[in-house]
Amino acid sequence: MTFYDTVYNDDDKYVREIERLKKSQQEKQKKIDELFKQKKNEYSQNFTRSFKRKIIERDKECQLCGKKEDLVVHHISYNRRKTDKNECVTLCRSCNCRVNKKSEREYWRNYFVNKLHYQLNR
Numbered sequence: 001m002t003f004y005d006t007v008y009n010d011d012d013k014y015v016r017e018i019e020r021l022k023k024s025q026q027e028k029q030k031k032i033d034e035l036f037k038q039k040k041n042e043y044s045q046n047f048t049r050s051f052k053r054k055i056i057e058r059d060k061e062c063q064l065c066g067k068k069e070d071l072v073v074h075h076i077s078y079n080r081r082k083t084d085k086n087e088c089v090t091l092c093r094s095c096n097c098r099v100n101k102k103s104e105r106e107y108w109r110n111y112f113v114n115k116l117h118y119q120l121n122r
Contacts, residue, residue, distance in 0.1 A: 046083040047073075059090035063115065064099070067092040076112040078105055086116055 052073045061068045074091045075082060078100075089112055091099065099108040 042080040044081045044083045047080070051083055055085060055088045056090045058085070061090065062092040062095050063089045063112070064091060064095040067094075070094075072096050074099060074112075076109060076116070078109070089116070 055073045056071050062071060070093045071090050072093055073088045074096050076087055076089060079087075099105075
């Protein structure tokens with residue numbers, strides 16, 4: 001094997017490695033795009049700005065801390081396909097992050113179900 005053959009083979013290795021990495025990056029991006037598409041499809045078509053606005057107008061503030069700014073709508077059962085008004089509550093972004101921890105979901109589900117039940121029966 002000559003010096004030139006060695007250089008050529010080394011270059012070929014680099015080219016193959018670069019092509020492998022490019023393909024890997026493209027596959028990762030494709031997976032990321034698919035995940036975003038799935039996440040978008042998790043929500044019901046009825047979960048519109050109008051629906052969210054009605055929930056926020058009903059509650060007027062975060063149902064945990066009382067904050068009146070930076071409000072979002074939280075699904076009590078964590079099922080994003082449900083858009084019943086008794087299935088959703090208003091939270092600030094900070095509290096929404098807090099209640100979305102997977103390890104605490106059962107606690108928060110029970111908390112909001114009891115709170116809504118109490119408010120409906122007063």
